Amino acid sequence: MRNLLLVAKREYLEQVRGRAFKLTTFGLPAIFAVIIAIGYFSSLGIGSGRHLAIASDDPALAQLLRSRILGQKDSKATVDVIAPATPADRQQLVDKLRAKSLDGVLWVEDSASAQPKATYMAPSAGDFLMNARLESALNKALVDEHLIKGGMQRDQAAAISKGIDLATYQVKPDGAVIKSNAEASFWKGYVMAILLSMTTMIYGMNVARSIIQEKTSRIFEVMLAIAKPSDLLGGKLVGVCAVGLTQIAIWLIATAVFFATPLSASVMSGQLSIHISAIEAILFPVYFMLGYLLFSSLFAGLAATCETEQELQMYMPLAAAPTWLSFALIVLVMNDSNSVWSVAASLFPPTAPVIMFLRMASETPPAWQFAVSIGLLALSIVAVLWFSTKLYRVGILMYGKRATLPEIFRWIRYS
Amino acid sequence: MAIVELDRIHKAYENKVAVKELSLTIEPGQMFGLLGPNGAGKTSSIRMMIGITMPDSGTVKLFDKPFDRASLERVGYLPEERGLYKKMKVIEQLVFFGQLHGLSTEDAHGRATSWARRLEIDTSLDKKTEELSKGMQQKIQFIGSLLHNPDLIIMDEPFSGLDPVNAKLLEQVLLELKDDGKAVIFSTHRMDQVEKLCDSICLINHGEAVISGKVRDIKSRYERNHVIVEFDGSAEFLKSSEIEEASNFSGHAEIRLKPHGDAQRLLKEASAVATIYRFELVEPSLEEIFIRAVGGKADA
Numbered sequence: 251m252r253n254l255l256l257v258a259k260r261e262y263l264e265q266v267r268g269r270a271f272k273l274t275t276f277g278l279p280a281i282f283a284v285i286i287a288i289g290y291f292s293s294l295g296i297g298s299g300r301h302l303a304i305a306s307d308d309p310a311l312a313q314l315l316r317s318r319i320l321g322q323k324d325s326k327a328t329v330d331v332i333a334p335a336t337p338a339d340r341q342q343l344v345d346k347l348r349a350k351s352l353d354g355v356l357w358v359e360d361s362a363s364a365q366p367k368a369t370y371m372a373p374s375a376g377d378f379l380m381n382a383r384l385e386s387a388l389n390k391a392l393v394d395e396h397l398i399k400g401g402m403q404r405d406q407a408a409a410i411s412k413g414i415d416l417a418t419y420q421v422k423p424d425g426a427v428i429k430s431n432a433e434a435s436f437w438k439g440y441v442m443a444i445l446l447s448m449t450t451m452i453y454g455m456n457v458a459r460s461i462i463q464e465k466t467s468r469i470f471e472v473m474l475a476i477a478k479p480s481d482l483l484g485g486k487l488v489g490v491c492a493v494g495l496t497q498i499a500i501w502l503i504a505t506a507v508f509f510a511t512p513l514s515a516s517v518m519s520g521q522l523s524i525h526i527s528a529i530e531a532i533l534f535p536v537y538f539m540l541g542y543l544l545f546s547s548l549f550a551g552l553a554a555t556c557e558t559e560q561e562l563q564m565y566m567p568l569a570a571a572p573t574w575l576s577f578a579l580i581v582l583v584m585n586d587s588n589s590v591w592s593v594a595a596s597l598f599p600p601t602a603p604v605i606m607f608l609r610m611a612s613e614t615p616p617a618w619q620f621a622v623s624i625g626l627l628a629l630s631i632v633a634v635l636w637f638s639t640k641l642y643r644v645g646i647l648m649y650g651k652r653a654t655l656p657e658i659f660r661w662i663r664y665s
Numbered sequence: 666m667a668i669v670e671l672d673r674i675h676k677a678y679e680n681k682v683a684v685k686e687l688s689l690t691i692e693p694g695q696m697f698g699l700l701g702p703n704g705a706g707k708t709s710s711i712r713m714m715i716g717i718t719m720p721d722s723g724t725v726k727l728f729d730k731p732f733d734r735a736s737l738e739r740v741g742y743l744p745e746e747r748g749l750y751k752k753m754k755v756i757e758q759l760v761f762f763g764q765l766h767g768l769s770t771e772d773a774h775g776r777a778t779s780w781a782r783r784l785e786i787d788t789s790l791d792k793k794t795e796e797l798s799k800g801m802q803q804k805i806q807f808i809g810s811l812l813h814n815p816d817l818i819i820m821d822e823p824f825s826g827l828d829p830v831n832a833k834l835l836e837q838v839l840l841e842l843k844d845d846g847k848a849v850i851f852s853t854h855r856m857d858q859v860e861k862l863c864d865s866i867c868l869i870n871h872g873e874a875v876i877s878g879k880v881r882d883i884k885s886r887y888e889r890n891h892v893i894v895e896f897d898g899s900a901e902f903l904k905s906s907e908i909e910e911a912s913n914f915s916g917h918a919e920i921r922l923k924p925h926g927d928a929q930r931l932l933k934e935a936s937a938v939a940t941i942y943r944f945e946l947v948e949p950s951l952e953e954i955f956i957r958a959v960g961g962k963a964d965a
Contacts, residue, residue, distance in 0.1 A: 256764050264752055469748030472806065474717045475737065476765040647717070 253477040257485025258492065265456065265493045274452065275497050279504070282441065300353040300380070301328045303343055305335035308361035314394045315358070318387035347373055356384055366392065436584055439611020442534065443604045445501075447573045449538055450603065453494040454545035454569065457486055458553035458562055461646070465554070470646040479643045483550055491542055498535050530610060533620070540627040541603035544634060545569065551638025554645025555658055572600035580608060587612040597623045599630040666729050668693055668817050668848040674713055674723030676872075683709040685872040686723070691850060691865075693816070696843045698863035698880075699852040700955065706872035707852045708745055711819055714850075715740055727817065738767050741815035745822045745852070747806050751795040755786070755805055758794060759812060766813035773812060780808040784834065800827050807835060811842075818842060821852045836862065856951040868955050875958045884948045887957075891947045892920040892928060898939030907931045 265271055302319070306312040312333040319329050332339050335357070346352040354372035368388055370381060390411045397407035419427050464470055473482055549562075549569065556562045576595070583592045587609040596605040596615065602623045609615050641658060669691040676684045684706045691697045699707050712718045713725060716732055725732040728739060750758055756777060763773025781787040784804045789797055794805065803826060811818065820839070824832040839862065843849050853859060859866060860880065867877040876883055895917050903911045903918060907926040912919045922928060928946050935941055949957070 253765055256761065260750070260753075260761055264750070268752070464748070464750075467748040467751060468744075468746040469750060471717070471744035471746045472742070472748060472762075472809065473765075475715050475740065475742040475744070476762065478734065647712075 251481075254481040254485045254488065257477065257482055258489035261460070261486050261489025262492045262496075265490065266496060271493065271497070275500055278445075278448070279501060282445070286437075286441070299326050301330075301351070303330040303332060303346070303352055303355045304358070305332040305339055305343060305355060306358040306361055307334050308358070308395075309333035310398075311358065311361050311366075311391060311395050314398075315356070315388060315391040318391045318394070319384070322383060322387065344371065347371060354380065354384075356388070358388070435611045439584070439608045440580070442530070442611075443576065443607045446534065446538055446541065446607055447576065447604050449494055449498065450541040450545050451569060451573065453490050453542050454549050456493075457490050457546040458549035459559060460486060460490070461550055461553040461642075462556055462559055462562060465557070465646055474647070479646070480639055483639060483642050487543060487546055487550065490546065491539060494538060494542055495535055498538055502531055502534075527614075529614065530607075533606070533610070536624070537603035537606060540624065540631065543631045544599060544627060545572075547631060547635045547638045551634075551641035551645070554638075554642040573604065576601045576604035576608075579605060583608045584612060587615070593619065597626060599623075599627045602627055666693065667691065667726065668695075668728060669714060669850070670724075670726040670729075671710070671714065672724045672726070674710070674720040674725060676709055676713060676718065676720050682872050684713065684720070687867075687869070687872070687874055688723075689867050689874070689877060691817075691848050693848050694843060694846045695865055696839070696849045696851060696863045698859035698866040699850060699869065700854070700856060700859055700866055700951070701869035701875075702854055705854075705869045707854075707869060708821060709872070710869070711742075711744075711821060711850070711852060715742055715819065738813065739816045741810035741813065741818045743806055743810045743818075743820045743823055745825075747803065749794045749802055749805060752793060754791055754793055755781075755797070756790040758805065759790075759809055762809040763812040768813055776812050776814075777808065780811065783838070784808060800831055803827060804831065804835075807838075811838075815847070817848050817850070819850045819852070822854075823851065824853075824855070824858060856955060860951045866951070868951075868958065870955075870959045876954065880951070883954065884951075887949050887954060889946050889948055890922040890924070890926065891949055891953075892918075892922060892931065893943065893945045893947055894918045894920065894935060894941065895943035896935060896939040896941050901938045902931065902935040905931050905934050907934075 304312045304315050304319075306315070309331070312331045316329045316331050319327055330352075332343070340357065343352065343355045343357075347355060350373065354370060357369040357371065358366055359368075360366050370384055372380070393411040394404070394407045397410060398404055402410075421427050464473075470482075477485075549565070552565050552568075553562055579591070579595050579601070582589065583595070583605060586592060592605070592609055593615075595601045596609050596619065598605075606615070606620070606623060667690045669689070671687055671689050673686045673688050674684055675686055676682075687706070687710055689697075699710065701707050709718070713720045714727070715737060716725075716734060727736040730736065750761075753761070756774070759777035759781075760770060760773040763776060764770060768776070778787065778790065781790055784807070786801055786804050786808075789801060794802060797805070807823065810820075818839070823835060823839070827835065839849055839851070851859065851863060863880060865877075865879050866883070868875045897916060900913050900918070903913055903920070907922055907928075907930055908920055909923045909926065910921045920931070922931070932941070932944050935944070
């Protein structure tokens, strides 16, 4: 145990003093913040600054539609109205689209009928957010027109069709009813799941890379004459895990400090309001540790069979598969965090850490599910560690070429 | 008390026998040479000696007890495949090795500094290992294997890559350790070094001990039929009927006489055509003994 701790301490100090640690500790959250900010702020501007034309056989509807589009949040569009429009106008508008003097044309016909027909033409086919904005504006304008035709004032009609915002509340298992924000919860779960999977992968790969480097530098022969292979492997896993936990602790403290400042109140308000609960703050390092140990112990064994980092790349799909699978299940989990599939994925060891955090974003799962998922993860770690130690014992002394699969099976049988 | 006792140890990998029924005993205060060409089984034997790998059969005893990891605290090992943590400072690295061997931080630090002074690398203690030359790194590894004052020192090709001055320095340290009663095992394929330093040897080929025993005893078993001649003048005498084989290096000739060849007659023939500065009848070198023993079937 003494040697295991000495190896862990050496590994920890070497990594914490390294440039990579400083870069990921401070750079990774910064990169995330920038990516999320870019995504958020650029989405605010979608559809704005466009030059649109509304062509309709009904001038009143066209004007109502124009005011609805201009009244939309963050809309900075320029909207021309052509009403009543003729087939000749249509050809002219298409020509303008081709010449790029217009960004889009909304053509509304049969306005007098119960089911008017609307067509949107634009040079780009994939602007689905713009389509959604126009559809909403058109529906509201049609309601406005019906209400006005029924004798209502324009202001009254606009107020009625404005709609209402739905306030959401979550009923906690203890009976407490708290205000919730589905969008913010989704983003919180998503960001935590990404951070969890990235740190797990980064530190798991660190272990693998470090083993290959030590194998290349031939330090193992010296170390094996002093310490047991299990101490060397265990020390490395513990040391790198401590590095990851240090990084997470820095992030959590930095987050806590940020939330305590007045700046957070102004930035994290409204739609962005995010609250990290105590259980999330506790379980994040726990699931990091378990996910990391599962991943890194597998890769420690595989790394011992490789000669170079390039050879290790061959196993990368194996490393990324649980993350791909977890993120492929996002929609399913966020829609129904208690479905059989969501529960099963949160108990299945390779996907448990990420899926559990995605589920927690919607609703805290029952305690027994945490217990089972942690228990299963712990059992898988023991099994993978058993397999990896066998590979490690033999692999670190094999130089010259990457082991083939039959060789790997033979090593497991021998050691 | 035997420091190392190998009794018919055997190790095979798939279809290759690495070590075949090898037995040897090493006493305290003995400099023991484990010799053989590359791939003969020297490193495999050492690995079994210190528990890095286990023999398929046979027994390993260290310090008169069946092998157990605790006895490794009395063993210093410098492997042929050398490595260091490149990003660590030299002193941190040495203290780490010392701690792994059971020393306290202070003790390891003190011993590392003292050894560094002895091997003339004390000015590099605060440098990162990657900043040092290969020879300097080798000295660090050498110190790392001796920090805990082991009773058994195993050195696998300790002088490879060292310049003559540093090789001499390390040789001297090893001889001092031997005089202190430590057992030193010295594995190499450089037989000239072993001949100079070791009192006992074991020659291995294809995993099997070909010759073993005290160097003096082994050499005395062979006839003195080698002659070294240093001369000035004609080399015609090298065509003498007394000679089986001769190499002439511009005035320095190494000669093997025919069985029952007459050295005195050769001296007469040589002095008739050249001025002789040295004419010495010598024992065969370990290299020649080895070649004779394996009948030229070594892998090296």
